[in-house]
Amino acid sequence: MKIRNESDFWSGVMFIAFGLFFAVFATRYDFGTAQRMGPAYFPTVLGGLLALVGVLVALSGLGRAGKGGKVEKFHFAELAWVLGAVVLYAVILRWAGVLVSMFALVVISSFASHEFRWNQAIILSIVMAVITYVVFIMGLKLTIPVLPAFLENQI
């Protein structure tokens, strides 16, 4: 067996995995009857359907050589910088406040770009922190912790 169309094959595998997860996970809920459907009924049917679709897609990936079926390289570094920066933002938001978190988010996510420049990233972070304060805190009055917790308590 040779994988002719990589993106189809792996999409199929992904669908099968999701379908099985939902179908198997649903077994712990009540299935019910066609007249009175339990919480497991619809998810089980859909999960089975998704797995079936997955098998079809995966098989088509084995069968025919579609154009551009190759899966492009995953850029994990870019992924990690962008999503990592967001995770960090969420982790420190509660005690560091939105201004500091925003600063960190912008600087760190900037690393993902292949044209990264320190001075621009810093300036942009400061601008974003100011915009956050003026637009979201003063303007839209969102309830987000603004300053770091230890400073907030002293005021």
Next chain:
Amino acid sequence: MELLSNLAIGFDTALTLQNLFYAFAGCLIGTLIGVLPGIGPVATLAMLLPTTYALEPTSALIMLAGIYYGAQYGGSTTAILVNLPGESSSVVTCLDGYQMARQGRAGAALGTAAIGSFIAGTFATVLIAAFASPLTELAFKFGPAEYFSLMVLGLIGAVVLALGSLVKAIGMIVLGLLLGLVGTDVNSGVARFSLDIPELTDGIGFVAVAMGVFGFAEIIANVEKKGHREVLTSKVGSVMPNVKEMKDAAPAVVRGTLLGSILGILPGGGALLAAFAAYAVEKKLAGPNADPPFGNGNIRGVAGPESANNSGAQTSFIPMLTLGIPSNAVMALMIGAMTIHNIQPGPQVMTSNPTLFWGLIASMWIGNLMLVILNLPLIGLWIQLLKVPYRLLYPAVLGFCCIGVYSINNTTFDVYMTVVFGALGYLFYKLRCEPAPLILGFILGPMMEENLRRAMLLSRGDPTTFVTRPLSLGLLLAALALLVIVTLPAVKSKRQEAFQEAA
């Protein structure tokens, strides 16, 4: 004249200073974000949704509709000036619009797009106002079986229109339906698939899915590309088309408007299908001896699709407003916004919230007018924005997204969910799975289950209820017909051709 009195209610609502302001703000911000390359209307709406929470429902929806038109128009601007479609429905605008820009006629292309869009928008608004009442009457005849069948039709429609593989699109829809089921089951109170995470018992946040899959994933995908983009900004020229161009463009605008209006109403339809079809029609009608040839800067290739995508975008509001069924990802977002404001979408909105309903419709026309007033003089500003390098844009976009997601429920959990869906969206991108059907499925999941359950309860477990009720049967037959048509060899190769031409 009921239509006129309804429209009067609408304009009364939409013309208040406050709502005019929000329509204006929506168009402005929508264009601002939509102009940024790689950020389409869905991502823009998802990103800006939280800014409307504090508003009253009518103003919020008016502003969101404005954001949608703005983003849509912004996408066309990028298509013409940078050859980068802001979203899929302006893909065909790139073909001739960018060529016009290279020949120094960027201004005329932008002007034609704006004027064509306005004419199309005006026509579509009247159409919505005329169709709303009768369709709502029809909707009241719908039982759970009909609703279920209608959703099947809508989902099949979405499959047919997804780019690329049909089976993959079906997979994405089913996955979306399943993700929509996560959370507490309304009938039994069981927290399904919550993995013992208390926040998940309320279900996965809609904004988290949309922003992750459309916003974050797109950012990562854009950042990894190393190419340099060429912005044609030096010679935009006058925004008024010359006499020959006007003569060529006028009939194309009319045809695009009509075609777009019809295709927009279809389930699964909307701006995308409308634009593709209009381009194909213009190219066919012009024949091989078109001057200049299509693909070399023919203004009809801009006027037709641009009018069509605007009227299609607008008439796709019809099924959403009258039946409460979204026909595409953008309408799914609008439904999400309505539920956040505690408005249950469906036929009862027109009677229970007439000012909201007609106000929104009236504001569509006002929004379209504002786009013309706003965009033509401000073209210079949008061009400046296009010059901002991407390395400065995406961290800012990311920042706004994070504040927005957090402020929905004031919890960081939603931010983490967005990260999860960002990673998942990146995987979809790499595997060439279109994410739009997933969003549609996600919104429809709980609605479909609920109607399926009710229909089966009413029929005492007899599944033939879906084919014995005439309306339901008709809808299912239409869905079947769509599937059969699209798998016909002749149509199949045409469909691939159409999408390939664009890609």
